[in-house]
Amino acid sequence: MKGEKIILGIDPGTNVMGYGLIRVVGNKAEMMAMGVIDMRRESDPYLRLGRIFERVTGIIDEFLPDEMAIEAPFFGKNVQSMLKLGRAQGVAIAAAIHHDIPIHEYAPLKIKMAITGNGGASKEQVAGMLQRLLKLDSKEMPKFMDATDALGAAYCHFMQSGRPESEVHYKSWKDYVNKNKKKDD
Numbered sequence: 001m002k003g004e005k006i007i008l009g010i011d012p013g014t015n016v017m018g019y020g021l022i023r024v025v026g027n028k029a030e031m032m033a034m035g036v037i038d039m040r041r042e043s044d045p046y047l048r049l050g051r052i053f054e055r056v057t058g059i060i061d062e063f064l065p066d067e068m069a070i071e072a073p074f075f076g077k078n079v080q081s082m083l084k085l086g087r088a089q090g091v092a093i094a095a096a097i098h099h100d101i102p103i104h105e106y107a108p109l110k111i112k113m114a115i116t117g118n119g120g121a122s123k124e125q126v127a128g129m130l131q132r133l134l135k136l137d138s139k140e141m142p143k144f145m146d147a148t149d150a151l152g153a154a155y156c157h158f159m160q161s162g163r164p165e166s167e168v169h170y171k172s173w174k175d176y177v178n179k180n181k182k183k184d185d
Contacts, residue, residue: 006032008065008101009154010056011146012073012089014048015040018144019056020151021063022134022158029158031134032063034147045084049091056095068096069104069157071111071149104157111149114156126152 004025011018020034037055039048070092073085096103109119116129127148131141133155142148 005066006063007154007157008059008063008068008096009150009152009157010068010070010089010092011149011153012071012085012092013146014045014084014088016144016146017052017055017088017092018146018148018150019059020147020154021059021065022151022154024158024161029134029155031136031140031151034142034151036142036144036146049087052088052091053095056092057098060095060099060101065101067102067104067157068092069106069153071153072105072107074108104160106153106156106160111152111156114159115152123149130155 004023007022007024009018009020009022016039017037018034019037021032022029023032037052039051042048042051070089073082073089093103106114112121112126113119115121115126115133118125121129123145127141127145130136130148130151131138134151
């Protein structure tokens with residue numbers, strides 16, 4: 001169908017990673033699926049990264065998204081947590097690049113602002129607004145907010161479609177390196 005696309009949203013995490021998919025037809029969006037990749041039982045951090053790659057690849061193979069929107073890690077107080085989160089994000093990005101899916105990265109503030117109009121909104125406020133915007137039944141709302149955060153990334157990208165690009169996106173590893181040369185130097 002012309003004008004149809006599927007957006008995969010990812011909320012990176014090393015214990016629980018959220019994912020959400022929306023189908024966009026014209027200017028309307030509907031949720032296809034959302035859930036989490038739960039890695040809390042796996043103690044080896046490298047096996048967790050392998051699980052992220054396997055599950056994100058499986059989600060891509062099942063739903064065939066056209067684009068991926070991923071939440072950018074934010075700097076908190078713990079540098080080690082930021083490093084682990086960045087690794088999880090990188091593995092999810094690698095799975096998308098492996099499938100030639102364009103990646104769009106959004107800061108948490110940008111996602112909250114796009115969904116609720118308030119960059120300081122809580123996870124519960126984002127989930128509630130997504131429930132209203134996508135007309136989701138309360139039974140469809142997940143236990144883990146990581147899933148609604150991921151759905152929020154996908155919906156934020158939908159909202160940004162047709163507007164001038166203001167966030168970074170990568171088409172390949174080479175594109176990533178070229179766009180980040182100044183950061184790495």
